[in-house]
Amino acid sequence: MKSLRVAVIGSGAAAMAAALKAVEQGARVTLIERGMVGGTCVNVGCVPSKIMIRTAHIAHRRRTSPFDAGLPPVPPTILRERLLAQQQARVDELRHAKYERILDDNPAIDVLRGEARFRDEHGLTVRLADGGEREVTFDRCLIATGASPAIPPIPGLKDSPYWTSTEALASDTLPDRLAVIGSSVVAVELAQAFARLGSRVTILARNALFFREDPAIGEALTDAFRAEDIEVLEHTQTSRIVHRDAEFVLTTHRGELRADKLLVATGRSPNTPGLNLQAAGVAVDAHSAIVIDTAMRTSAPHIYAAGDCTDQPQFVYVAAAAGTRAAINMTGGDAMLDLSAMPTVVFTDPQVATVGYSEAEAHGAGIETDSRLLTLDNVPRALANFDTRGFIKLVIEEGSRRLIGVQAVAPEAGELIQAAALAIRNRMTVEELADQLFPYLTMVEGLKLAAQTFNKDVKQLSCCAG
Structure with missing residues (x-):
């Protein structure tokens, strides 16, 4: 019997989980990746950010702790270039061990380096990274293209050398003054990390920190941040941004704020533009996220999607679980993803x-x-x-x-x-x-x-x- 042909677009957590499960179920997989293998989490997300956050925590505890009376603090010298090298070495190690080596060692997975676009409901055109094009025909397809930082339409922002989390995590220097636009996970995690590594940090929150959660959460975190001299400006929007003489000038109703670097962390947008989804009959919502059911099936019954490119919560463990279940369903099974007790x-x-x-x-x-x-x-x-x-x-x-x-x-x-x-x-x-x-x-x-x-x-x- 001929093996089921499965195309997987992406190589992050959802894509890898799906590819491995599909192979386990007897399918032949073509995995298409336009950039770096491993997706957001291992390369520019969870792994490097948690390493940096841990570094900052240790620096903070050397500077101050509840036991300073008996353990006098010794403020640390921060050698950012060395810390970045250590961070990147672990990222490279994990990418190789958990993604590249596994793909290289699995003969049932064919990896194409290039950008995929739907030709029709059963075919992709892949513009190869080394030139030329390749046609890929599939019986089933999983879209797992992830998401990218969303950039708000603030006048002057796109013309400035702002940071997203990607640039912030890869920086080998620490700014004296850092402004952070955002109020949720990435904004607060990196704001505190940079503050603990020595930057003077100001957070500009359109509402309050974590305003979609129980109000007690934002209040407690704001109190903790202010106790560390992190400035939290609630209900503050930026109306204009100018970058001149190596300095950012942010205009707000509170007046002007000046910073050496600006981190924009206002959420992430699904990587769906450019896929030509309409050619395959795949529907998206108002935010360009692919709409899926509890079986990870899109509006095209033989095409599935998982991870941050969908309307699911944007967490790597949700993406991996969804990818596994999508592969089970693509190969004749019946698996659902219950998010009612998602931590x-x-x-x-x-x-x-x-x-x-x-x-x-x-x-x-x-x-x-x-x-x-x-x-x-x-x-x-x-x-x-x-x-x-x-x-x-x-x-x-x-x-x-x-x-x-x-x-x-x-x-x-x-x-x-x-x-x-x-x-x-x-x-x-x-x-x-x-x-x-x-x-x-x-x-x-x-x-x-x-x-x-x-x-x-x-x-x-x-x-x-x-």
């Missing part, structure tokens, strides 16, 4: 971690809720760390008492959120969560304490009361 983490300090419904989202879905917010001065691990910034908030459904959402702002909040996700996935009540055994002096114990607050005053409990 998220923002790698600031303190971290922001969420899963499930916020109160506002639950009310919007017609769910009656009850909630409790536990500040970290009630969590023994935070007290032992002498760092009680943040909170843990639980949202439950009235009546059933099931846990339906958790929001946390805490150092290492990302390490506790998966326990919350499992509790939601397993439909636990808040009383069942409160009754679980949690190891003492861990941050995740805060989930148990927050659950106990629905029925008890935790201030009146002994240190590890069950």
